[in-house]
Amino acid sequence: MTTTESNQQTPPVFVHPIEAEFARILDYYHIPWEYEPRTFALHWDDEGNITEAFSPDFYLPDSDLYVELTTLRPKLITKKNRKLRRLRELYPDINIQLWKRQDLRDLMIKFGIDEHAAKLLGTDSQEK
Amino acid sequence: MSRYFPPEAYGELADGIREVLFTEEEIEERVREIGQAISHDYNGRNPLLIGVLKGVMPFMADLLRMITIPMEVDFMAVSSYTVESREQGMVRLEKDVEIPIEERHILFVEDVIDTGLTLNYLLRNLRAHEPASLEVCTLFNKPRRRLIPISLKYKGFDLPDRFVVGYGLDYREKYRNLPFVGLLKPEIFQP
Numbered sequence: 057m058t059t060t061e062s063n064q065q066t067p068p069v070f071v072h073p074i075e076a077e078f079a080r081i082l083d084y085y086h087i088p089w090e091y092e093p094r095t096f097a098l099h100w101d102d103e104g105n106i107t108e109a110f111s112p113d114f115y116l117p118d119s120d121l122y123v124e125l126t127t128l129r130p131k132l133i134t135k136k137n138r139k140l141r142r143l144r145e146l147y148p149d150i151n152i153q154l155w156k157r158q159d160l161r162d163l164m165i166k167f168g169i170d171e172h173a174a175k176l177l178g179t180d181s182q183e184k
Numbered sequence: 185m186s187r188y189f190p191p192e193a194y195g196e197l198a199d200g201i202r203e204v205l206f207t208e209e210e211i212e213e214r215v216r217e218i219g220q221a222i223s224h225d226y227n228g229r230n231p232l233l234i235g236v237l238k239g240v241m242p243f244m245a246d247l248l249r250m251i252t253i254p255m256e257v258d259f260m261a262v263s264s265y266t267v268e269s270r271e272q273g274m275v276r277l278e279k280d281v282e283i284p285i286e287e288r289h290i291l292f293v294e295d296v297i298d299t300g301l302t303l304n305y306l307l308r309n310l311r312a313h314e315p316a317s318l319e320v321c322t323l324f325n326k327p328r329r330r331l332i333p334i335s336l337k338y339k340g341f342d343l344p345d346r347f348v349v350g351y352g353l354d355y356r357e358k359y360r361n362l363p364f365v366g367l368l369k370p371e372i373f374q375p
Binding site: 080081082083084085086087116118119121123153155158159162163165166167168169170 | 264265266267269270273274275298299301302304305308328329331332333345346347355356373
């Protein structure tokens with residue numbers, strides 16, 4: 057297997073605002089985290105070059121847990137699910153959670169910031 | 185005549201419920217079993233039960249009355265993560281326990297454990313006071329989104345990965361007084 061690790065010396069630039077919100081929640085509860093610290097190779101070509109890789113959004117060192125967030129609607133996360141299945145096949149010792157759109161929305165509701173979440177997740181984020 | 189109110193007795197609150205997951209009777213029976221187990225396990229240890237406000241109130245009130253050994257109870261309160269509070273820094277205790285916990289057998293009582301973020305913070309605080317033991321009892325457990333591993337000594341029910349209300353669990357401070365636990369109708373969430 058092949059993985060690469062990033063050297064995080066500067067504050068990360070989050071790809072999506074929901075990632076920034078997730079990081080703020082972790083900070084609020086004093087939970088150490090790293091942003092996309094490691095890239096896992098998933099597929100290689102015949103010459104051994106990596107053709108597909110996956111970088112989970114967060115790593116929580118205290119829990120030895122990777123967390124991937126997605127705001128995609130359920131119909132659109134097939135590719136993400138496939139990557140996660142492949143990751144688990146190749147790296148069975150890796151502990152990873154996929155937080156889907158509804159998980160994120162429920163988290164925001166729990167914290168009473170669901171109206172704020174609607175801005176982050178989209179206006180139809182309440183769909184069940 | 186049943187001594188339980190039917191769900192429809194709760195009028196507009198019950199109207200918001202799509203499905204009852206755990207009835208009042210089921211909850212009562214499970215709480216009784218947990219109370220009996222605690223009474224057995226902590227006999228002669230005068231446990232101090234600690235809960236975090238506000239969601240734990242119904243469970244704590246019912247659980248206490250199912251425990252048949254001497255015990256004490258105290259509560260904590262913690263700041264919630266909100267758009268406003270996150271700007272002010274980190275989580276903080278808004279109310280600490282009033283009973284000294286050093287060398288005490290502590291049983292931390294929760295209504296529901298989901299990510300474990302709040303509980304992890306509270307347990308760290310309690311451990312710093314060096315109790316004789318520190319265990320966790322939760323009525324409801326949502327393990328799939330657990331970000332911090334939490335060891336549970338007593339557990340009532342596993343919950344599905346859905347937003348549930350009742351028996352202390354709220355949506356915008358409503359539904360805590362329902363004696364059962366259910367799923368909210370989707371339209372309730374509409375902003």
